[in-house]
Amino acid sequence: MSQTHCLSPVELITEQINDLPLLPNVVHHLLMLMGKENRSVQEVVNLVETDVILTSKVLKVANSAAFSRGQVITSLHRAIVHLGEKMVVGIALGSCSPRIFSQPLEGYESAVGELWDHSLRTAIATREIIRYILHPVSADLAFTAGLLHDVGKAVLSEFLKGNGEYMASCCDSGEVENFLTIERRLSGTDHAEVGCAIARHWNLPEPLCSVIRDHHHPALAPQMDRELVYAVHVADLAAMLGGTGTGIDTLAYKLDSSFDQHLKLEQKELDQLLLAVEEEYGSKKASIFACIEE
Amino acid sequence: MTTVYVGVGELAATNNPNEVIKTMALGSCVGVIVVSPLQKIAGLLHIALPESSINQKLSKLRPGMFADTGIPRLLEAIKQKGYDGKNRLIVKLAGGASIMDPNNTFNIGKRNVLAARKILWAYRLGAMAEDVGLSFSRTVSVDPVSGKVLISSPGRGEWEL
Numbered sequence: 001m002s003q004t005h006c007l008s009p010v011e012l013i014t015e016q017i018n019d020l021p022l023l024p025n026v027v028h029h030l031l032m033l034m035g036k037e038n039r040s041v042q043e044v045v046n047l048v049e050t051d052v053i054l055t056s057k058v059l060k061v062a063n064s065a066a067f068s069r070g071q072v073i074t075s076l077h078r079a080i081v082h083l084g085e086k087m088v089v090g091i092a093l094g095s096c097s098p099r100i101f102s103q104p105l106e107g108y109e110s111a112v113g114e115l116w117d118h119s120l121r122t123a124i125a126t127r128e129i130i131r132y133i134l135h136p137v138s139a140d141l142a143f144t145a146g147l148l149h150d151v152g153k154a155v156l157s158e159f160l161k162g163n164g165e166y167m168a169s170c171c172d173s174g175e176v177e178n179f180l181t182i183e184r185r186l187s188g189t190d191h192a193e194v195g196c197a198i199a200r201h202w203n204l205p206e207p208l209c210s211v212i213r214d215h216h217h218p219a220l221a222p223q224m225d226r227e228l229v230y231a232v233h234v235a236d237l238a239a240m241l242g243g244t245g246t247g248i249d250t251l252a253y254k255l256d257s258s259f260d261q262h263l264k265l266e267q268k269e270l271d272q273l274l275l276a277v278e279e280e281y282g283s284k285k286a287s288i289f290a291c292i293e294e
Numbered sequence: 295m296t297t298v299y300v301g302v303g304e305l306a307a308t309n310n311p312n313e314v315i316k317t318m319a320l321g322s323c324v325g326v327i328v329v330s331p332l333q334k335i336a337g338l339l340h341i342a343l344p345e346s347s348i349n350q351k352l353s354k355l356r357p358g359m360f361a362d363t364g365i366p367r368l369l370e371a372i373k374q375k376g377y378d379g380k381n382r383l384i385v386k387l388a389g390g391a392s393i394m395d396p397n398n399t400f401n402i403g404k405r406n407v408l409a410a411r412k413i414l415w416a417y418r419l420g421a422m423a424e425d426v427g428l429s430f431s432r433t434v435s436v437d438p439v440s441g442k443v444l445i446s447s448p449g450r451g452e453w454e455l
Contacts, residue, residue, distance in 0.1 A: 168430070242321055243321040243323055244319070248430075251391050254393070255397075271348050272349070
């Protein structure tokens with residue numbers, strides 16, 4: 001007699017991660033290149049021009065009203081210098097990973113585009129926050145880390161569906177320390193752990209894996225990546241305070257009380273940071289999002 | 295029915311019976327809602343921070359960003375829609391949420407609420423109802439005809455303030 005083995009949620013999630021398409025070569029190589037300190041703009045240009053669609057999207061965003069300042073940009077090199085390499089990574093990730101960024105997170109009751117909005121806002125906030133960090137962190141890596149920190153929600157969402165009211169009541173009653181506890185109750189894992197498994201499936205650089213796994217518990221991050229993880233931890237919360245979250249879990253996370261050992265961020269600086277992020281995000285989001293939606 | 299959307303640092307007022315005003319996903323930001331039930335005029339402001347002194351240049355460009363510059367503009371906006379300043383004006387506040395922060399370091403939501411109350415008091419106005427604080431985002435709308443203020447949040451449905 002044959003026995004049917006019912007897969008546990010964690011086994012099902014692992015299967016889904018293994019079924020995720022690998023990142024396109026150009027995106028993977030761009031992410032690896034962003035981790036290199038002594039890269040040149042030409043290396044980024046050489047990589048982007050191997051992909052016709054990405055090249056056209058980069059040129060389109062560079063010529064959009066938010067970025068062009070009235071200039072017509074026809075050369076890819078100029079477009080990349082004009083946008084900044086970080087923004088190019090954002091365009092590549094957003095447009096080449098439709099299964100991650102272009103679907104609603106139904107389990108979180110979050111509409112299409114909200115994960116991308118939250119990720120972009122967190123990336124901009126991370127780039128601002130590293131100005132206040134006590135030990136230097138690469139701005140390019142910080143931006144990419146902010147973009148990818150919540151990638152696990154795209155897979156975990158499916159396993160939280162139908163529990164909206166329960167999850168909201170757990171948050172509002174204060175019975176849980178943060179939303180990860182609720183995710184673990186319902187699925188046996190959480191979006192940080194799932195995200196890290198996706199990052200490993202995509203063979204992402206180790207600092208990005210650390211950010212994705214530890215961004216809600218930055219004190220647990222490996223020493224060498226800890227400053228970056230703290231920056232994303234605070235940026236993630238700042239994005240949610242600014243009203244850009246991913247549904248039910250928005251704001252349902254705890255600030256690590258030792259963040260001030262890594263960031264010199266008093267109340268005034270925090271207010272200025274939130275304003276700077278709001279201005280930057282408001283002006284850039286429409287151009288980048290339009291290119292991703294195509 | 296047309297929906298007029300109010301973004302961060304923006305405000306709107308209406309006396310059009312076919313319009314509602316709505317603002318999405320208030321986190322630590324505060325929505326200030328004013329309604330004249332007799333004249334059927336409503337206004338909504340989405341403030342991000344308490345005081346304009348932090349960036350006076352921006353406060354000139356986007357006064358709605360701050361409680362101290364946004365609330366006077368909101369009151370002007372409803373006057374422009376015909377509010378006579380004599381009839382009863384109902385004020386409500388929503389938003390001002392926080393993250394889970396036992397040390398209260400990132401208490402922007404609470405500071406926004408306190409600043410909004412303080413500026414309203416200066417105009418001899420107090421909020422008749424508030425739905426503020428806790429750790430979730432709120433979407434708010436106001437209908438000038440019924441005067442109803444509705445709040446919704448993912449997982450929590452919709453309720454009247």
